[in-house]
Amino acid sequence: MKNLVKQVIxxxxxxxxxxxxxxxxxxxxLMNPSIFNDNGKLILNLRHVQYTLxxxxxxxxxxYGPLAYxxxxxxxxxxxxxxxxSLDDNLSIDSFDRIDTSRYDISPxxxxxxxxxxxxxxxxxxxxxxxxxxxxxxxxxxxxxxSEIKILDNxxxxxxxxxxxxxxxxxxxxxxxxxxxxxxxxxxxxWTNPTEIVKVDPINKTCEQIFLGNPYSTKRDIRGGSQxxxxxxxxxxxxxxxxxxxxxxxxxxxxxxxxxxxxxxxWNVVNTSDEFDFMTGYIEFCCGLAVKDDNVLVSFGYxxxxxxxxxxxLNYFKTLAGI
Amino acid sequence: MSIQQALNKFIDDPYNDKVxxxxxxxxxxxxxxxxxxxxxxxxxxxxxxxxxxxLLRAGLxxxxxxxxxxxxxxxxxxxxSHSPKRPEAYFLLSxxxxxxxxxxxxxxxxxxxxxxxxxxxxxxxxNVEYPGKYGFKFEKAVCSWWIGRVxxxxxxxxxxxxxxxxxxxxxxxxxxxLTFLWGNGDWVKPSYYDFTKLDDLxxxxxxxxxxxxxxxxxxQDMFILMALxxxxxxxxxxxxxxxxxxxxxxxxxxxxxxxKGISLEIDNxxxxxxxxxxxxxxxxxxxxxxxxxxxxxxxxxGNDWDYLQLDCxxxxxxxxxxxxxxxxxxxxxxxxxxxDYYCDETKSYRDKSxxxxxxxxxxxxxxDVSTDxxxxxxxxxxxxxxVNKDVLNIIKSITNTTKKSENYIxxx
Numbered sequence: 001m002k003n004l005v006k007q008v009i010x011x012x013x014x015x016x017x018x019x020x021x022x023x024x025x026x027x028x029x030l031m032n033p034s035i036f037n038d039n040g041k042l043i044l045n046l047r048h049v050q051y052t053l054x055x056x057x058x059x060x061x062x063x064y065g066p067l068a069y070x071x072x073x074x075x076x077x078x079x080x081x082x083x084x085x086s087l088d089d090n091l092s093i094d095s096f097d098r099i100d101t102s103r104y105d106i107s108p109x110x111x112x113x114x115x116x117x118x119x120x121x122x123x124x125x126x127x128x129x130x131x132x133x134x135x136x137x138x139x140x141x142x143x144x145x146x147s148e149i150k151i152l153d154n155x156x157x158x159x160x161x162x163x164x165x166x167x168x169x170x171x172x173x174x175x176x177x178x179x180x181x182x183x184x185x186x187x188x189x190x191w192t193n194p195t196e197i198v199k200v201d202p203i204n205k206t207c208e209q210i211f212l213g214n215p216y217s218t219k220r221d222i223r224g225g226s227q228x229x230x231x232x233x234x235x236x237x238x239x240x241x242x243x244x245x246x247x248x249x250x251x252x253x254x255x256x257x258x259x260x261x262x263x264x265x266x267w268n269v270v271n272t273s274d275e276f277d278f279m280t281g282y283i284e285f286c287c288g289l290a291v292k293d294d295n296v297l298v299s300f301g302y303x304x305x306x307x308x309x310x311x312x313x314l315n316y317f318k319t320l321a322g323i
Numbered sequence: 324m325s326i327q328q329a330l331n332k333f334i335d336d337p338y339n340d341k342v343x344x345x346x347x348x349x350x351x352x353x354x355x356x357x358x359x360x361x362x363x364x365x366x367x368x369x370x371x372x373x374x375x376x377x378l379l380r381a382g383l384x385x386x387x388x389x390x391x392x393x394x395x396x397x398x399x400x401x402x403x404s405h406s407p408k409r410p411e412a413y414f415l416l417s418x419x420x421x422x423x424x425x426x427x428x429x430x431x432x433x434x435x436x437x438x439x440x441x442x443x444x445x446x447x448x449x450n451v452e453y454p455g456k457y458g459f460k461f462e463k464a465v466c467s468w469w470i471g472r473v474x475x476x477x478x479x480x481x482x483x484x485x486x487x488x489x490x491x492x493x494x495x496x497x498x499x500x501l502t503f504l505w506g507n508g509d510w511v512k513p514s515y516y517d518f519t520k521l522d523d524l525x526x527x528x529x530x531x532x533x534x535x536x537x538x539x540x541x542x543q544d545m546f547i548l549m550a551l552x553x554x555x556x557x558x559x560x561x562x563x564x565x566x567x568x569x570x571x572x573x574x575x576x577x578x579x580x581x582x583k584g585i586s587l588e589i590d591n592x593x594x595x596x597x598x599x600x601x602x603x604x605x606x607x608x609x610x611x612x613x614x615x616x617x618x619x620x621x622x623x624x625g626n627d628w629d630y631l632q633l634d635c636x637x638x639x640x641x642x643x644x645x646x647x648x649x650x651x652x653x654x655x656x657x658x659x660x661x662x663d664y665y666c667d668e669t670k671s672y673r674d675k676s677x678x679x680x681x682x683x684x685x686x687x688x689x690x691d692v693s694t695d696x697x698x699x700x701x702x703x704x705x706x707x708x709x710v711n712k713d714v715l716n717i718i719k720s721i722t723n724t725t726k727k728s729e730n731y732i733x734x735x
Contacts, residue, residue: 060398
């Protein structure tokens with residue numbers, strides 16, 4: 001399915017561009033937003049990167065190829081910062097503040113700096129962002145981190161940070177895109193095929209697998225994406241899949257596609273939607289999903305350079321999700 | 324149209340070049356340059372007339388983000404290869420090279436553009452920061468200085484200043500360059516001659532057609548050439564040289580009419596600057612105590628000279644210098660004498676100088692010259708034996724009022 005957003009609009013939905021004007025961004029990428037319904041108030045984490053993704057399949061490639069991360073030439077790191085946003089009734093950002101992570105930041109030792117693709121979740125009445133960080137080891141090892149954030153003196157501040165070990169084998173290179181389960185505190189869908197659920201313990205700094213489902217046939221690996229939300233008797237998330245290849249000049253190329261995955265109460269997969277793109281882009285990424293009244297809100301990034309919020313009528317979303 | 328509206332159109336018609344371009348432009352306008360770049364690149368994937376402006380805008384997006392020069396150059400090179408006769412991409416590339424201090428590359432691209440571009444093509448419908456053809460002249464003016472072509476740089480800046488209608492940012496930049504690279508801090512643009520005003524000249528002397536611009540503050544250089552009917556290979560004594568080019572009464576004579584001469588200047592920095600730029604020589608001398616007999620005789624250039632400049636400031640110094648000139652041994656066809664009457668508190672030195680020069684056989688031909696028609700500061704003299712009488716009749720203008728030099732030189 002191409003151009004999901006068009007179909008959503010044709011079925012009563014709408015889309016909102018997510019833009020902030022922060023002097024630190026200087027026009028560079030605002031991407032991969034994570035929407036969250038915080039007891040009726042819509043909040044959102046908006047990722048900013050100081051690079052610009054140059055991605056084209058036409059005749060005018062970058063000198064580094066069709067897909068190039070254009071970071072400042074005097075700074076080879078690819079830096080992420082996160083902005084905490086609140087939304088108004090029109091789903092537009094009405095205020096934002098860069099999350100202050102300085103309490104726990106150390107000098108980065110790898111070129112991907114910052115917490116990437118942070119999802120918002122509230123567990124035990126604590127508001128968290130959880131994403132992957134790869135700047136703490138010289139080999140770029142990635143681990144999910146769970147950081148509590150709080151508004152202190154009108155500043156959104158990280159007040160705790162937990163680097164989650166990988167279950168079983170903590171030597172794995174990169175753990176990312178774990179999907180927080182909103183109604184199960186400290187639980188993530190770590191992997192979707194087969195469904196693997198882990199429980200983390202921020203006090204004892206542990207992570208254990210508590211469920212492993214049966215594998216099923218898919219075209220590609222199904223990777224994580226949004227939070228896992230509850231709709232009726234089902235749990236639902238939006239996942240992503242990646243086609244990676246080398247083009248004729250042996251340069252890296254990629255296409256991302258998505259699905260809505262629906263689980264029953266027993267965590268058996270009851271439906272996977274057809275694969276889709278959001279807006280005919282090559283690299284799009286969803287890490288936000290929320291229910292608000294009779295709508296489902298999907299937040300996604302477009303080519304690492306733009307961010308959008310898609311508002312889908314709940315009944316139409318249910319159709320898409322096979323509910 | 325808002326981004327929201329443009330986005331909806333894009334979603335409805337995602338392969339429409341115009342629709343994508345509109346969305347990109349709206350992001351660009353909001354300085355959301357990463358988003359804009361993404362959509363501009365999508366336009367470039369299509370077979371569209373908008374490919375070229377999209378490549379330019381994509382480059383401008385990266386420029387605004389700073390420090391992505393390598394990729395920005397790549398976009399401009401793409402644009403050049405796409406439309407090699409259009410000037411905009413050359414200009415942006417030249418400007419980028421200049422900003423990156425790659426002056427030779429900038430200069431070369433600007434020169435290429437001047438040579439290969441068609442400047443009568445329809446303009447693009449969006450702003451890509453291309454100022455017009457003069458932009459290449461501007462880049463060459465900036466860069467030629469850095470690659471050792473000082474004269475060319477100055478001439479280009481002067482050409483820009485005199486002849487081009489520029490954006491304010493370039494007007495200011497040209498003025499700053501002229502002021503801080505070659506002029507003094509109070510550099511003010513007087514009226515200059517340029518070749519477009521040829522038909523207005525009071526007297527079209529021999530060789531006038533080769534002059535693109537003059538340099539003097541109130542057309543003294545043009546007056547000298549008028550009086551001597553465009554004489555080549557003349558010789559001058561310039562007392563109070565000051566700047567070697569800006570406001571110089573002798574630069575034009577030297578450069579375009581092959582004059583030789585001796586200049587005197589009391590400021591060591593200006594002397595060094597002069598001798599670094601000009602072919603003719605400037606002496607470090609206090610003009611009021613210089614031994615002019617020796618200076619003139621050491622040249623072995625004979626007793627009849629073509630031009631004497633007297634400009635020492637304040638009026639008393641100029642007059643005292645005048646008294647040092649060995650008029651008994653040497654004659655000067657033309658003299659420009661700066662009496663600075665407008666600021667002479669004694670109001671005496673203009674009359675003193677007139678009496679003295681008249682006593683030496685000189686004829687006042689233009690009195691009380693000024694830039695503004697109010698502030699008389701100079702008289703112009705000739706030696707009647709050394710100037711053609713027919714020419715003298717044309718150039719003579721004695722009035723009871725202060726002259727605005729522009730009105731005099733253009734016979735208004």
